[in-house]
Amino acid sequence: MSLRFGGLVALDGVSFDVPAGKILGLIGPNGAGKTTMFNAITRLYRPQAGEIWFGQTNLLGLAPHEIPRLGIARTFQNLALFPSMTVRDNIRVGLHASTKADVFSQALRLPWVGREERRAEQVVDEAIDYLGLRAVERHPAAGLPFGTLKRIELARALVARPKLLLLDEPAGGLNHEEVSALGALIRDIRERFDVTILLVEHHMGLVMSISDRVVVLDFGKKIAEGTPDEVRRNPEVIRAYLGVEA
Numbered sequence: 333m334s335l336r337f338g339g340l341v342a343l344d345g346v347s348f349d350v351p352a353g354k355i356l357g358l359i360g361p362n363g364a365g366k367t368t369m370f371n372a373i374t375r376l377y378r379p380q381a382g383e384i385w386f387g388q389t390n391l392l393g394l395a396p397h398e399i400p401r402l403g404i405a406r407t408f409q410n411l412a413l414f415p416s417m418t419v420r421d422n423i424r425v426g427l428h429a430s431t432k433a434d435v436f437s438q439a440l441r442l443p444w445v446g447r448e449e450r451r452a453e454q455v456v457d458e459a460i461d462y463l464g465l466r467a468v469e470r471h472p473a474a475g476l477p478f479g480t481l482k483r484i485e486l487a488r489a490l491v492a493r494p495k496l497l498l499l500d501e502p503a504g505g506l507n508h509e510e511v512s513a514l515g516a517l518i519r520d521i522r523e524r525f526d527v528t529i530l531l532v533e534h535h536m537g538l539v540m541s542i543s544d545r546v547v548v549l550d551f552g553k554k555i556a557e558g559t560p561d562e563v564r565r566n567p568e569v570i571r572a573y574l575g576v577e578a
């Protein structure tokens with residue numbers, strides 16, 4: 333796909349596949365186009381050229397609100413939580429992608445709505461326990477440590493039971509121990525939820541240790557793609573990161 337902001341080419345004919353059930357790391361220096369790629373996939377931005385396929389569905393034919401229902405969830409580089417809402421309510425927000433109940437069925441309290449609500453609360457409970465958030469579930473999001481906020485965002489994405497999870501810099505702002513724990517958690521999420529993961533991340537240690545494949549962008553172009561080992565040794569990649577000849 334290609335995507336321009338006025339005269340600035342943010343993505344220039346970038347193409348890659350994310351195989352089902354795999355973790356694909358999307359890396360590149362600042363301004364390379366990584367977040368723009370996420371925003372194009374979730375339909376916040378419209379590329380001027382190209383196609384984005386999710387299985388048999390062309391995402392460019394859909395509106396942004398239809399993306400979560402397809403089974404695509406994301407977390408944000410700068411957390412997007414509601415500060416005054418409790419942790420539990422923030423996580424519940426993720427359910428809207430997967431529940432069927434509309435305003436009218438809810439108002440009439442049709443029997444299936446009650447069943448669906450109980451099931452939904454169970455899914456929220458599972459996510460709270462899985463991400464170790466039980467002690468803070470009634471606490472407003474505001475004021476909680478950064479690492480906790482990141483886990484709340486993950487929980488919110490997971491309750492929608494996504495098939496594809498887009499993680500935008502999940503390690504940003506975390507300390508060394510938190511990053512190692514996050515690596516193990518992302519792998520466990522992939523196994524447990526049978527989810528495909530597209531990971532944008534600056535923390536090389538994390539990307540290289542958990543990704544099956546890595547795609548490297550630089551100034552909107554794909555400059556490399558391969559296994560973590562192949563990418564690490566690629567002269568173009570070394571040049572992009574260090575700004576010198578390899």
Ligand SMILES: Nc1ncnc2c1ncn2[C@@H]1O[C@H](COP(=O)(O)OP(=O)(O)OP(=O)(O)O)[C@@H](O)[C@H]1O
Pocket residue numbers: 337340342360361362363364365366367368369
């Ligand atoms: N809404 C926008 N309007 C204009 N230019 C934008 C917009 N969003 C991004 N850009 C520009 O597009 C280019 C790619 O930005 P993008 O945020 O995708 O990079 P990135 O790889 O995610 O960088 P970082 O690692 O710093 O988050 C940059 O030059 C950026 O300034």
